């Protein structure tokens with residue numbers, strides 16, 4: 001056990017920062033030191049921002065997104081295409097799709113994927129509200145933007161079965177060659193999926 005080099009308050013700050021994704025113990029020390037040095041222009045505003053966010057964070061009752069308002073900013077945006085419902089596993093995926101800026105539909109956040117091995121069943125996910133939303137007259141397409149993993153695809157099949165009665169087109173993200181990807185470096189699964197879902201040129 002290395003000897004402490006700072007008081008318990010700073011050591012605790014380092015330990016908490018080290019829990020953030022992408023920060024190991026060394027970068028957590030560096031970040032803590034940076035905060036300590038820049039108390040006025042960084043640490044104080046950060047403390048305030050954390051407090052404000054903590055106080056206001058809510059889960060959107062409509063889509064399952066996390067925001068500081070309910071309905072969330074995405075649901076409250078009337079300029080979005082209400083006919084397209086994009087189903088994602090979590091908020092990080094919603095943010096990733098929004099960064100890509102490829103679609104301006106509405107979202108539905110499942111809060112995970114079905115995983116019998118980990119004991120995650122349909123009742124643990126936001127599936128019931130998805131079925132309700134898919135039956136709304138305005139919705140004509142449900143896009144299953146789920147991970148290309150076994151759990152992601154199991155969930156996609158489960159939802160497709162559930163939505164059979166709803167009058168919506170069900171689509172999923174294409175599987176295949178990434179932009180800038182070289183065929184020689186791709187795994188066989190990706191290559192064969194790309195060939196199966198080829199499109200006219």
Ligand code: ZN
Nearest residue numbers: 060063072075
């Ligand atoms: Zn929402």
